[in-house]
Amino acid sequence: MRTAYSVETVRAAERELMERLAPGVLMQRAAAGLAAACSGLLGRTYGSRVVLLVGSGDNGGDALHAGARLARRGAGVTAVLLSPERVHEGGLAALRAAGGRVQAAPGTVVEGAPVPVEPVVARADLVVDGIVGIGGKGGLRPSAVELAELVERVRAPVVSVDLPSGVDADTGEVPGVAVRADATVTFGAYKPGLLLDPAREYAGALRLVDIGLGPFLGDAPAAEALQHADVNELLPRPGAESDKYRRGVVGVVAGSARYPGAAVLTVSGALRGGAGAVRYVGPAADAVIARHPETLVSAGPPSKAGRVQAWSVGSGLGEDRDRLEDVLAAPVPVLIDADGLRLADEQALRARTAPTVLTPHAGEAAALLGWERSEVEARRLAAVRELARRTGATVLLKGSTTLVAGPGGVRVNPTGSGWLATAGTGDVLSGLIGSLLAGGLEALEAASVGAYVHGMAGRLAPRPAGASDVADALTAAWRDLLRDGEPAAR
Numbered sequence: 001m002r003t004a005y006s007v008e009t010v011r012a013a014e015r016e017l018m019e020r021l022a023p024g025v026l027m028q029r030a031a032a033g034l035a036a037a038c039s040g041l042l043g044r045t046y047g048s049r050v051v052l053l054v055g056s057g058d059n060g061g062d063a064l065h066a067g068a069r070l071a072r073r074g075a076g077v078t079a080v081l082l083s084p085e086r087v088h089e090g091g092l093a094a095l096r097a098a099g100g101r102v103q104a105a106p107g108t109v110v111e112g113a114p115v116p117v118e119p120v121v122a123r124a125d126l127v128v129d130g131i132v133g134i135g136g137k138g139g140l141r142p143s144a145v146e147l148a149e150l151v152e153r154v155r156a157p158v159v160s161v162d163l164p165s166g167v168d169a170d171t172g173e174v175p176g177v178a179v180r181a182d183a184t185v186t187f188g189a190y191k192p193g194l195l196l197d198p199a200r201e202y203a204g205a206l207r208l209v210d211i212g213l214g215p216f217l218g219d220a221p222a223a224e225a226l227q228h229a230d231v232n233e234l235l236p237r238p239g240a241e242s243d244k245y246r247r248g249v250v251g252v253v254a255g256s257a258r259y260p261g262a263a264v265l266t267v268s269g270a271l272r273g274g275a276g277a278v279r280y281v282g283p284a285a286d287a288v289i290a291r292h293p294e295t296l297v298s299a300g301p302p303s304k305a306g307r308v309q310a311w312s313v314g315s316g317l318g319e320d321r322d323r324l325e326d327v328l329a330a331p332v333p334v335l336i337d338a339d340g341l342r343l344a345d346e347q348a349l350r351a352r353t354a355p356t357v358l359t360p361h362a363g364e365a366a367a368l369l370g371w372e373r374s375e376v377e378a379r380r381l382a383a384v385r386e387l388a389r390r391t392g393a394t395v396l397l398k399g400s401t402t403l404v405a406g407p408g409g410v411r412v413n414p415t416g417s418g419w420l421a422t423a424g425t426g427d428v429l430s431g432l433i434g435s436l437l438a439g440g441l442e443a444l445e446a447a448s449v450g451a452y453v454h455g456m457a458g459r460l461a462p463r464p465a466g467a468s469d470v471a472d473a474l475t476a477a478w479r480d481l482l483r484d485g486e487p488a489a490r
């Protein structure tokens, strides 16, 4: 699990830890990890040219101390200071003592005549972005923007210190110009912005340096991203005593005379979610049976359809409010997607006692919240949290980085793929998550495991993929995920 903590939590943990350490130790730990990562990217440190972009706070201090370490190993290190009158003194002294050069950012003078910075940056083998870290507020200031823009033109790899300068550490919002890094070396804990769009794209490959904060971070992470091993552990595995009811029966209420395909796709996702049986209730039974003969089908109200341990309702439902309301009255977990999100009323959602999962895309979330769609897209974390708060449900907000928020926390899905942005893949996802709910996973786990497996299927499906290909590729995704954890065949 990649676990991200808010700036406030990280700051508090740093204070606690610093009280127990000699002065400067924490920054040295950070700088050592940063220097090691830089050496790794350079391949050969001796004789390489490293440029440090140094802001006025401790983020710049990290860069200077790491630069001093690289200079001692034979790198030619130049620090470009954003504001020479405000710079981390200890870091600057360390760099000078190690033989590093110091230069001023455009428009300022450090010592002697001003030297143009651009050619120095252009010749670098590695650029280290220490302009601003978790102390950054709002978009970069104009002088910092100028420095960040220099980075846009360099061909050398760029390493951001703690965070790409210009992104919001807590929300992942990018209010203006920000540094686009090839790698980000972050200290103590991931920050939510490193996992969230749009900032995630600026961060490149992530590396976490342990500086000893762990014991002081508490147990309230701001966001978590599942990794392969977590999903492997959570996926249901039938045991020797399993029967279809123990594995779970998932009910699907989806599709209509107009959209029979939505029923087929939702069922195809549900069949690949590990449940013991899929029960379809609605007007597209013939289409469903033609494609998936193993489905149990019935007409009439869902509440009369026989045993169901979780429902997936809404994809292609049209205006069938009666079936939706019947499902919402059931005392079992319910996933609501697409038309179901449009038809469900907030009162009915809040009245539910069993878990509810909502799976809107940005447009549907905007309609539910009464926000502009563009606002949801720019503030995805705020949007998903607010919707979860208002509805009391677990909310999965679809996107290139799908987010899940609910009473159990916030999850960020790391397996997203642009190939999933095609008609019908949401139907597959709604069936898949319904199936995981029927199998007994809690709402947050079912939604985030579903998003993870679905994302993997999007990557494994033949390209360009249609939703049916993605549904088919779910099998391969499961195989990859279970490989390490399946007991050996006897």
Ligand SMILES: NC(=O)C1=CN([C@@H]2O[C@H](COP(=O)(O)OP(=O)(O)OC[C@H]3O[C@@H](n4cnc5c(N)ncnc54)[C@H](O)[C@@H]3O)[C@@H](O)[C@H]2O)[C@@H](O)CC1
Residues within 6 Å of the ligand: 014, 015, 018, 026, 027, 030, 055, 056, 057, 058, 059, 060, 062, 086, 131, 132, 133, 134, 135, 136, 137, 138, 139, 140, 141, 144, 161, 162, 163, 187, 211
């Ligand atoms: N506090 C600690 O114990 C540790 C901190 N570390 C580093 O310290 C960083 C935090 O240091 P600081 O609190 O000094 O904060 P930063 O260095 O992140 O930023 C603060 C500085 O940036 C300026 N600034 C703020 N907003 C700006 C903007 N929008 N545009 C341009 N400049 C802006 C401020 O005037 C201030 O001088 C972390 O990100 C990390 O890199 C690490 O050394 C690990 C230990």
Ligand SMILES: [K+]
Residues within 6 Å of the ligand: 059, 129, 130, 131, 132, 133, 160, 161, 162, 163, 164, 165
């Ligand atoms: K930075």
